Amino acid sequence: MDGSAPAGSPLAEFPLGVVEPEYELWGEVDVDPAGLFGEDAIPAADRAYWDRARRFGLEEVRPVIDDYWDRSDYPFQLATRLGELDLLRDGIDVEGYPAMSTLAAGLVNMELSRADGSVGTIGAVQAGLALRSIAYCGSEEQIARWVPPLARAEVLGAFALTEPTHGSDSVSLETRATRVDGGYVLNGEKKWIGNGSTGGITVVWARDDEGSIRGFIVQQEWEGYTGTTIPGKLSLRAIWQAHIRMENVFVPDSHVMPGANSFKDTSKVLFATRLGVAWSAVGHAVACYESAVQYASQRTQFGRTLASAQVVQERLARMHSELATMQLMVMQMTHREERGELSPVQASLAKYTCTRTARQIASNARDLLGGNGILLKNRVARHLADIEAVHTYEGTETVQALIIGRSITGVSAFNK
Numbered sequence: 001m002d003g004s005a006p007a008g009s010p011l012a013e014f015p016l017g018v019v020e021p022e023y024e025l026w027g028e029v030d031v032d033p034a035g036l037f038g039e040d041a042i043p044a045a046d047r048a049y050w051d052r053a054r055r056f057g058l059e060e061v062r063p064v065i066d067d068y069w070d071r072s073d074y075p076f077q078l079a080t081r082l083g084e085l086d087l088l089r090d091g092i093d094v095e096g097y098p099a100m101s102t103l104a105a106g107l108v109n110m111e112l113s114r115a116d117g118s119v120g121t122i123g124a125v126q127a128g129l130a131l132r133s134i135a136y137c138g139s140e141e142q143i144a145r146w147v148p149p150l151a152r153a154e155v156l157g158a159f160a161l162t163e164p165t166h167g168s169d170s171v172s173l174e175t176r177a178t179r180v181d182g183g184y185v186l187n188g189e190k191k192w193i194g195n196g197s198t199g200g201i202t203v204v205w206a207r208d209d210e211g212s213i214r215g216f217i218v219q220q221e222w223e224g225y226t227g228t229t230i231p232g233k234l235s236l237r238a239i240w241q242a243h244i245r246m247e248n249v250f251v252p253d254s255h256v257m258p259g260a261n262s263f264k265d266t267s268k269v270l271f272a273t274r275l276g277v278a279w280s281a282v283g284h285a286v287a288c289y290e291s292a293v294q295y296a297s298q299r300t301q302f303g304r305t306l307a308s309a310q311v312v313q314e315r316l317a318r319m320h321s322e323l324a325t326m327q328l329m330v331m332q333m334t335h336r337e338e339r340g341e342l343s344p345v346q347a348s349l350a351k352y353t354c355t356r357t358a359r360q361i362a363s364n365a366r367d368l369l370g371g372n373g374i375l376l377k378n379r380v381a382r383h384l385a386d387i388e389a390v391h392t393y394e395g396t397e398t399v400q401a402l403i404i405g406r407s408i409t410g411v412s413a414f415n416k
Contacts, residue, residue: 023298023372025291025379026062033324036331042103049100050107052085057115065116066376068238072231074198075238079122083153087112090127090276092135094151095144102338106279106330113283117386118238120280125194125239126150128273130157133203136268137215137259146201146217156200158220158227160190160244161266175246177206177214183252184208186216186224189245192393196220196242197227203257204246205266215260216251224249235389267344270394274347275333277394281354282326284387288358288365289319291379295369306368315368319361326354345407352400355391362387 032038042050060081068075082088086097091105109128113120131150134142149155166172175188186206196202202225204216220227227242259265293316296307306312333350336342362384366373374381391397406412 021298023295023378025294026058027290027294029290029293031286031290031323032327033320034328036327042107043101045098046101046104046107049087049104050111053087053108053111056081056085056087057111057119061115061119065119065238066382069116069118069382070237070376072233072237074240075119075122076198078119079126079156080153082112082119082123082126083151086151088123088127088131088151088153090123090132090273092127092132092147094131094135094147096148097151102275103334105276106334109276109279110283110286110330113280113386113390114287115283116238117280117284117383117390118236120283121194121236121239121389124273124276124280125159126153126157128276129159129269130195130201130203132272133159133215133260133269134217134257136272137257137265138217139258141254142217142257156195156198158193158195158198158200158202158242159269160193160196160202160204160218162190162192164189164191164243173205173207173213175204175206177208177216177251179209180250183250184214184216184256186218186246186249186251189243191243192230193227193242193244194236194239196244197229197240202227202244204251205260212261213263213266215257215265217255217257218246218249218251219255222249222251235385235387237385271344271347274344274351274394275330275337275342277390278326278330278333278347278350278354280390281351281358281387282323282330284383284390285323285326285354285358285361287383288362288380289323292316292319292365292368295372295378299369299372312368315364319364322357322361326357329353345404348395348400348403351395352397352404355387356397358387359391 061078087108089097089100091100091102109120112123131147134146150157163173177184177186186204188206199220202218202220204218205213206216208214218225224247226245229240230243296312296316297305299306329350333342333346365380366384369378369380372378376382402413
């Protein structure tokens with residue numbers, strides 16, 4: 001017996017129940033409320049990077065990312081493709097590559113996060129932090145050895161600053177670098193280090209014998225280095241973030257970065273990435289907004305589409321307005337950066353505003369999708385979870401608020 005009614009049975013005359021349709025939530029909608037991204041507004045070279053990142057997201061990330069995210073598995077082949085497509089430089093000059101503007105880097109950050117937050121974070125860690133650290137602080141030999149392979153994703157790179165007991169208070173880091181013949185010995189722990197357990201290199205920031213912050217290029221296969229992937233994450237499940245333990249790791253002088261001698265040098269790297277995080281937040285918001293618009297036009301309730309309900313139109317208008325605010329913010333700050341006028345406070349303002357607003361858009365989109373909003377295949381839930389991590393890393397909301405507040409009042413509220 002298969003449970004079906006036999007032919008000729010009265011039961012066979014009854015119609016089948018309604019089958020819910022498959023919703024297409026990756027379709028193209030207008031995600032440029034203020035008209036900032038038209039053909040005349042984006043230079044052709046920058047648009048080429050943007051288009052390449054967009055195609056990568058749609059054609060290569062979209063078909064597989066839900067499975068990687070669900071399994072907490074690292075998509076190594078996607079990381080490799082980022083290098084092959086020249087999407088891993090974050091605006092940094094690399095010998096043998098064409099120039100990449102700050103705007104192009106922002107558009108790539110946005111588009112990768114629009115596809116998936118883990119993929120966006122792989123790019124941010126690899127290029128924005130690891131590659132940038134060596135490009136800014138490394139010797140000519142170190143730059144020649146490591147920067148091109150990082151740009152090609154032949155080597156995966158990590159940036160190890162955060163410690164288990166010093167998250168936002170990174171100035172107080174306790175990892176020690178003890179001077180010995182021929183180099184340094186590192187001892188300490190780091191936490192939440194993206195790519196810290198993938199088998200590549202880790203840029204480690206540690207305090208030397210004089211109390212200064214120094215930067216070291218540590219190869220993850222070296223004796224004494226243990227990178228353990230942190231399990232049980234709700235956000236960014238398709239990138240491995242590690243708890244790193246270093247026990248008497250010897251770092252030869254050839255791997256000590258000569259331009260990394262104080263926390264100011266570390267801050268140069270962090271300052272340069274903060275605007276990229278704001279662009280990533282825009283990408284998450286775009287994804288949630290376009291999914292909400294598509295769902296509202298396809299989902300029928302009470303005899304009409306959601307899109308025809310006043311309350312839904314009000315929600316979409318609110319999200320539309322918030323998205324325009326974010327886009328105007330990052331475009332203005334990017335133009336200031338390209339002119340060399342962006343201040344650290346303005347970078348913090350961009351990160352603070354965009355991640356907060358992206359959370360609002362993601363939450364509203366999840367609610368608009370109802371129960372379907374928690375399904376991975378409908379996209380919003382993944383972005384809703386991932387934006388929580390983006391909201392925290394590269395300086396929490398509170399830290400950014402205190403930086404902004406100090407500029408407003410002239411008084412520092414950081415603990416002395």
